[in-house]
Amino acid sequence: MSPVPYENSCHRKSARHMLLTKEERQRVPSAFDDISFDLCRRRDDVIMMSADLSHYVDLFKVTKELPDQFVEVGMAEQNLVGVAAGLAKAGFVPITSTFGSYASRRCFDQMVICMGTSKNTGICIGFTPGISSPAPIHHQGTEDLGMLRAVPNATVIDPMDVTDFAQALDVACETPGLVYMRGHRGTTPKMLDPETFKFELGKTYPLRTGSGVGVISCGHASQWAVEASDILVDQCVDHSLLHVPTIKPVNEQEVIDYCFAHDQIVTIENHQISTGLGGLVSEIVCKVGRGPRITRIGVPDSWAPGGSIRHIRQHFGLDGPALAKLIVEVMQ
Amino acid sequence: MTSNSAKRIKTLELQAAKMRRNVVDICMQRGGYAGQGVALSDVGACIYFDEMRPDENGWYHDRFVNSNGHDTIINFAAMAELGIYTMEELRTMGADGSPIDQSPIEGARGFEITSGSLGTGVSQAAGIALGERKKGSDKRVFCLLSDGELHEGSVWEAFMFAAHYKLSNFIIIIDNNDLGATGKTSEVMAVEPIKEKMEAFGFHARQVNGNAIPEILDAFEEARSVKGKPFAMIADTKIFAGIGVYQDAIPFAHFVGANGRWDTGYLEWEPGWKEILGTIERLEAELAALDRGQT
Numbered sequence: 001m002s003p004v005p006y007e008n009s010c011h012r013k014s015a016r017h018m019l020l021t022k023e024e025r026q027r028v029p030s031a032f033d034d035i036s037f038d039l040c041r042r043r044d045d046v047i048m049m050s051a052d053l054s055h056y057v058d059l060f061k062v063t064k065e066l067p068d069q070f071v072e073v074g075m076a077e078q079n080l081v082g083v084a085a086g087l088a089k090a091g092f093v094p095i096t097s098t099f100g101s102y103a104s105r106r107c108f109d110q111m112v113i114c115m116g117t118s119k120n121t122g123i124c125i126g127f128t129p130g131i132s133s134p135a136p137i138h139h140q141g142t143e144d145l146g147m148l149r150a151v152p153n154a155t156v157i158d159p160m161d162v163t164d165f166a167q168a169l170d171v172a173c174e175t176p177g178l179v180y181m182r183g184h185r186g187t188t189p190k191m192l193d194p195e196t197f198k199f200e201l202g203k204t205y206p207l208r209t210g211s212g213v214g215v216i217s218c219g220h221a222s223q224w225a226v227e228a229s230d231i232l233v234d235q236c237v238d239h240s241l242l243h244v245p246t247i248k249p250v251n252e253q254e255v256i257d258y259c260f261a262h263d264q265i266v267t268i269e270n271h272q273i274s275t276g277l278g279g280l281v282s283e284i285v286c287k288v289g290r291g292p293r294i295t296r297i298g299v300p301d302s303w304a305p306g307g308s309i310r311h312i313r314q315h316f317g318l319d320g321p322a323l324a325k326l327i328v329e330v331m332q
Numbered sequence: 333m334t335s336n337s338a339k340r341i342k343t344l345e346l347q348a349a350k351m352r353r354n355v356v357d358i359c360m361q362r363g364g365y366a367g368q369g370v371a372l373s374d375v376g377a378c379i380y381f382d383e384m385r386p387d388e389n390g391w392y393h394d395r396f397v398n399s400n401g402h403d404t405i406i407n408f409a410a411m412a413e414l415g416i417y418t419m420e421e422l423r424t425m426g427a428d429g430s431p432i433d434q435s436p437i438e439g440a441r442g443f444e445i446t447s448g449s450l451g452t453g454v455s456q457a458a459g460i461a462l463g464e465r466k467k468g469s470d471k472r473v474f475c476l477l478s479d480g481e482l483h484e485g486s487v488w489e490a491f492m493f494a495a496h497y498k499l500s501n502f503i504i505i506i507d508n509n510d511l512g513a514t515g516k517t518s519e520v521m522a523v524e525p526i527k528e529k530m531e532a533f534g535f536h537a538r539q540v541n542g543n544a545i546p547e548i549l550d551a552f553e554e555a556r557s558v559k560g561k562p563f564a565m566i567a568d569t570k571i572f573a574g575i576g577v578y579q580d581a582i583p584f585a586h587f588v589g590a591n592g593r594w595d596t597g598y599l600e601w602e603p604g605w606k607e608i609l610g611t612i613e614r615l616e617a618e619l620a621a622l623d624r625g626q627t
Contacts, residue, residue, distance in 0.1 A: 068466065074496075079455045079489035086459015089444060090467065094459075109449055110486075114456055117438050117446040 018197040019207040019241075020190070022230060030058040031162040031188035032127075036095075037061040039169060040069045046173060047071055047087055049096045051080040057097045057127040057185050077106040081124060085114035088122045093173050099133065100126025100182060101141035108147060115178035116151050123172045127183040129158075130270030131299065131313070132220055136306035142299045145218075146275025148180040149248040155179040155201065156247040158219035158270075158277075163192035164245050167199035175201065182219050189223055202251040204258065208233075210240040213331050214262035214292075216255075218244045218277050220270040221298070224313065227320030228268075228327060237328055247280060255284045262292055264330050268323065269298040295330050297323070339622050340382070344545050346615040347413065348377035352574050353608045354409035357419060360601045362426030363589040364434060367571035368478075369405035370578070371509055371543065375567050376406035378548045379474055379505075380414070395460055397444045399453020399477040399487075401435025402586075403507055404443070408432070411442050426590075451484025453477065454504065458494045461502040461562075475504045480512040482523045488533070494562040495534025502562040503555050504535075508542065509569045513586055530564040542567030543574065574611070577603040 028034075040046050040062050048062045052075045063070045071087070073080045077098055084094035096103070103111075103126035115122035126144055133139040148156045155175050159165040165184055172179040197205070207222075208229055217225035222243045229241050242258050244250060259265050259281065267278035278296030285291035297318070304312050313319045317326065355369035384394040398404050408425075411417045417432075424430035433440065435448030445456050457475035464471040481487060494502050512520045523529075530537035536558040540547040548567065555563035572578035578599060592599035 071462070073489075073493055076486075076489035076493070078451075078486035079458075079493055082452055082455020082486065082490065083459035083462065083493060085445075086456040086461070087463040088459075089456065090460045090463020092463050092466070110452055110455070113446050113449045113452050119439065 018192055018205060019226065020193050024193075026190040027187045028162045028190050029187045030060070031165065031184060032058040033060050035162070035166045035169060037065070038166075039173070040066050043093065043173065044069065045091065046093045046095060049073065049080060049084055049094055051075055051077050051096075051098045051102070053098050053127075057125075057183065059097060077102045078110050081107040081110035081122075082114050084124075085110070085118060085120070085122050088115070088118065088120035093121050093123070095123040095125060095169075097125050097127060097183065099139055099141065100129035100144050101133070101139050103180070104141045104144035104147050111148070111178055111180065112151050116154055118178075119176045121173060121176055121179065123169070123179045123181065125181045125183040127185045129182040130220065131304045131316070131318075132270060132309055134306055134308060137303050140304050142270075142272045142304065143275065144180070144182070145247050145269070145271050145277065146279065149275075149280065151178065153177050154248060157181045157245055158247055159184070159245050160217075160219055160222035160243055161189045161191045163190060163194045163197055164199050167194075167197070168245060171199055171201055184220075191223065191226060199245065202246045202249050204251060204254040205243040205245070206240065206258070207243050208239070208241040210238045211262065212238040212240075213264045213266055213327050214240050214242065214258060215266045215268060215327060216242045216244055216258070216277065216281055217268040218247065221268040221277075221318075224318055224320065224323060225268050228323035231320055231324035232327060235324070237324075237331070239327060239331075244277060247277065250280065250284075252284050252287075255281060256288055259285050259292055259294075260288070265292050265294045266327055266330055267294060267296050267298075268318070271298050273298040273300055295326075297326065339619070341545050341549070342615065342619045342622055344374075344377045344382055344549075346612065346619055347381045348373040348545065348574070349608060349612045349615055350413055351376055351406060351409035353612060354412045354419065354422070355405055356575070356601065356605055356608060358405065358408065358422050358425050359588055360605065361423045363587065364425060365402045365405050365586075366588045367578075367586075368403050368507070368509060368511070369409060370575055371569040371571050371573045372403055372406045372507055373409065373574060374543050374545050375476075375505060375507070375548055375569070376410050378545060378552065379476075380410040382549065383552045384474065394472045394474065395444060395464075397453050397457035397460065397473065397475045398447055399445075399457065399475055400450060400481055400507065401448035403476060403478060404434070404436055404447060407442060416442050450478075450481045451486040454487045454490035455493070457504075458490050458497075458499060458502055461494070461499045462497055465499070465501055470501070472501045472503060475502070476507060477504060478507040479510065479517045479523050479526065480520075482506070482526065483512075483521050491530070491533040491535065498560045499562045500559055503552075503565070504562065505565045505567055507569055508566050509571055511571060511586060526566050527564075530566070534561060535564040536561045537564040537566060539566040539568065542569035575604045575607055577607050
């Protein structure tokens with residue numbers, strides 16, 4: 001884990017080489033199929049669960065090759081989480097899978113009451129979170145992080161790629177109570193080096209170091225932040241990146257140290273700009289007072305359109321070039 | 333039909349009477365769900381003191397999930413008889429700072445789930461039943477819910493699930509007391525015919541007089557013989573059944589307030605308290621007579 005310099009000569013400052021170079025990054029098809037299968041093969045107490053969406057969250061191999069570790073409940077999200085909580089009370093580690101919009105909106109009470117008040121591990125994964133779903137509003141859960149981080153003792157994780165998704169799921173299986181995770185489906189980027197990135201609950205990860213603007217992101221938005229950062233590196237614009245995969249409980253001191261080392265903070269999230277990551281960072285900085293200005297970027301208290309994620313990102317100025325431009329403007 | 337000896341039934345009637353006494357004792361302090369608890373004491377006595385198999389640790393091999401938080405007063409009433417709670421503790425229910433919740437939170441002694449949000453317990457009980465079967469355990473899972481709780485859609489999701497997975501170790505008891513939060517269940521939102529609905533959802537269903545212990549025992553016996561299906565006992569109960577002087581005291585008794593007062597009526601505790609103590613005395617004498625007769 002020795003610090004290595006960045007690929008671009010503009011950035012002499014080093015960081016742990018957790019972020020793969022552009023050339024090293026890959027795109028992994030059906031990532032969750034392998035992640036879930038690998039986990040279930042290692043742990044026979046894990047049970048993957050679906051509400052008739054297994055094929056739409058890349059859950060194939062477990063259903064066919066480890067059928068005893070798969071439970072289908074049909075299109076019934078309340079029952080999905082309730083049964084999962086029951087399986088946990090019988091000694092299993094249940095992992096429910098559905099879309100983030102349904103996980104947060106249709107069975108919030110079950111997450112809070114059946115899992116959130118229990119010491120048993122219960123994991124709910126919300127796939128295609130935020131604007132990563134092409135179907136507008138009903139399939140786009142853009143407020144889940146805020147809802148879940150308001151639940152006492154809950155754990156909330158928003159991983160950015162296959163590396164921290166897989167590692168965080170392992171940690172989730174050892175975490176008591178309700179764990180809500182956002183999931184990645186389909187072809188998923190591999191941007192973090194599994195050799196040097198080690199997921200720890202609450203830990204924040206500096207992906208690029210620098211001064212000027214500090215960019216804090218989570219989940220899909222950390223991919224977008226890296227895209228913008230690549231452009232800024234090419235333009236020799238000084239900045240830094242902090243990936244915050246754990247929304248709750250986050251290491252607040254690390255967030256404070258990072259924010260107060262910068263004059264300007266930009267938060268980027270695949271979520272409403274209220275209550276999510278930007279809200280979290282603002283709350284933490286407010287506790288100290290006299291902090292840097294915080295610009296919150298994400299879904300700006302509006303419904304997102306449907307369509308490709310490329311289209312939706314461009315609609316909100318969340319594409320790489322637009323984000324890079326915004327970061328430069330903030331600095332000025 | 334029956335292996336229900338007179339002594340077995342009398343013993344359970346006495347346990348039920350003691351549970352009624354405990355319910356009234358608790359509710360006399362600061363109010364509570366007295367009508368439901370008194371009505372459910374016969375079912376509760378059969379579950380706790382007859383049907384569930386004890387384990388070697390002083391608890392039960394089988395598992396009991398009470399999905400209806402309002403009915404959990406019968407769990408407390410039974411556990412007072414088991415020595416899990418003292419009446420001194422239970423009399424603090426409803427007081428600020430009391431460790432005894434009217435709808436307990438998971439982890440409270442003797443409670444499997446947090447049960448205050450109606451409709452969430454049935455899925456959990458079904459999940460426990462599936463999990464126990466996956467482990468190869470012969471544990472049976474009893475789940476108590478209420479007719480008003482049938483308004484919640486999530487319970488029907490759970491019923492479909494239990495039948496689909498052929499959970500024959502899953503026994504639900506529906507407390508059919510025709511009482512919701514603001515009126516009669518049948519008037520607020522009709523749920524009948526419950527038995528036919530349960531059968532249509534794939535359950536083996538039986539309707540009983542929930543205040544007749546022999547009928548309850550017969551239904552549990554039938555449940556043990558059912559293969560490949562979950563079992564539903566629809567237990568028709570009558571609010572305050574077993575305490576005659578309370579019968580007409582208040583027409584509607586979702587929650588009896590402190591000092592017996594509530595917005596829909598007034599209940600004088602003392603006559604019922606005396607009646608139930610008299611009932612216990614009578615049943616003890618009858619049981620003693622049965623014992624003498626047998627020896």
